[in-house]
Amino acid sequence: MKSTTHGERLIRLNRLGFVNCYLVREDDGFTLIDAAIGGCGKPIVQAAQTLGLPIVRIVLTHAHVDHVGALDELHELLPDVPVAITERDARFLSGDKSLDPDEPVDKLRGGYPIVKTRPTQLLHAGDHVGSLEVIATPGHTPGHASFLDRRDGTLIAGDAFQTLGGVAVSGTVKPLFPLPALATWHKASALESARKLRALAPSRLAVGHGRVLEQPLAAMDRAIAALARELKQAEPRQALSDNV
Ligand SMILES: [Zn+2]
Numbered sequence: 001m002k003s004t005t006h007g008e009r010l011i012r013l014n015r016l017g018f019v020n021c022y023l024v025r026e027d028d029g030f031t032l033i034d035a036a037i038g039g040c041g042k043p044i045v046q047a048a049q050t051l052g053l054p055i056v057r058i059v060l061t062h063a064h065v066d067h068v069g070a071l072d073e074l075h076e077l078l079p080d081v082p083v084a085i086t087e088r089d090a091r092f093l094s095g096d097k098s099l100d101p102d103e104p105v106d107k108l109r110g111g112y113p114i115v116k117t118r119p120t121q122l123l124h125a126g127d128h129v130g131s132l133e134v135i136a137t138p139g140h141t142p143g144h145a146s147f148l149d150r151r152d153g154t155l156i157a158g159d160a161f162q163t164l165g166g167v168a169v170s171g172t173v174k175p176l177f178p179l180p181a182l183a184t185w186h187k188a189s190a191l192e193s194a195r196k197l198r199a200l201a202p203s204r205l206a207v208g209h210g211r212v213l214e215q216p217l218a219a220m221d222r223a224i225a226a227l228a229r230e231l232k233q234a235e236p237r238q239a240l241s242d243n244v
Contacts, residue, residue: 001036001043003051006204006212010154013047015040018164018177019066020208022156023048024149026130029056032074033132033147033156034067034208041073059129060085060119061158062141063092064183065111067208075117084129086136087122088143094118103142103186110141110183132156137197139190140170140180146197153203155216159183160193163210167219169194169227180209191227198224 001013009025013036021034021044030048032055035041048055058081060068075083085093088100092112099105123129123145125136132147137160146157159170165177171187184190198220205216213219 001040001047003047004212006206006214007152007154009149009152010156010204010206010212011047011051012206012212013044015043018179018209020206020210021067022206023051023053023055024130024132024154024156025053026056028130029054031056031130031132032058034059034061034158035069035071035074037066037069038073040070041077044070044074045077055081057081057129058083059123059132059147060089061146061156061208062086062144063089063112064141064159065113067158068093068113068115071115071117082120083117084121084123085119086134086143086145087124088138089141089145090119090122090143092141092143099142104189106186108141108185135197135200137190137193139186139188139193140184142185144193146193148200148202153201154206155197155200155202155204156206157197157208159208160190160197161205161207161220161223163205163207163213163219165210167210167213167216167223169223172223172227172230177209187227188231191224191231194220194224194227 011023023030165174173181
């Protein structure tokens with residue numbers, strides 16, 4: 001895995017140029033965010049060892065195959081390390097692809113593999129995992145979560161945003177890297193979640209696909225505006241001018 005450091009606490013691990021997972025430095029060791037793709041288990045553990053700290057918890061942004069692909073490998077290597085995912089996306093890990101009655105009816109897209117590892121912690125909005133606060137960001141998947149490090153404003157947004165092929169909200173097709181958009185369940189929810197993340201005014205944006213952005217607010221604004229235009233849910237000012 002290729003590793004890059006961003007600020008004092010965030011390390012991006014990249015596989016094949018397009019899959020990221022992250023190590024977040026805590027006082028007691030690393031929190032691993034996401035489990036990349038199959039074959040990454042050992043390289044992830046080795047990367048943490050090289051950096052001198054053990055992985056003490058595993059947290060998943062969502063249940064897609066490029067975020068949980070090495071979960072079983074990691075669990076085998078680190079059997080005592082707790083695994084956390086939202087209660088909603090946890091259902092996918094055991095093969096339950098039903099939607100709840102209050103969820104928008106749309107097609108589940110992307111790969112949702114069944115894994116052997118059972119999560120030990122089911123997350124909800126507002127929970128804390130180490131120093132990270134759980135932000136519910138449904139849209140890309142029904143139970144997608146993002147994680148805000150309140151210590152320095154780093155936001156780990158999973159696939160709620162992408163930066164590979166251009167900065168985009170999940171759902172906007174970027175021709176150079178269309179996979180996150182093609183795997184997105186419900187675009188209008190993804191847009192709402194992107195606005196929620198922008199309102200947190202993060203100082204750094206780390207995503208599942210693409211580079212880490214410093215001072216990302218202007219780029220997030222442009223990405224939100226682009227999807228809003230696509231969905232014809234223009235910002236209020238634009239909506240007004242549309243109606244004139
Ligand atoms: Zn995804």
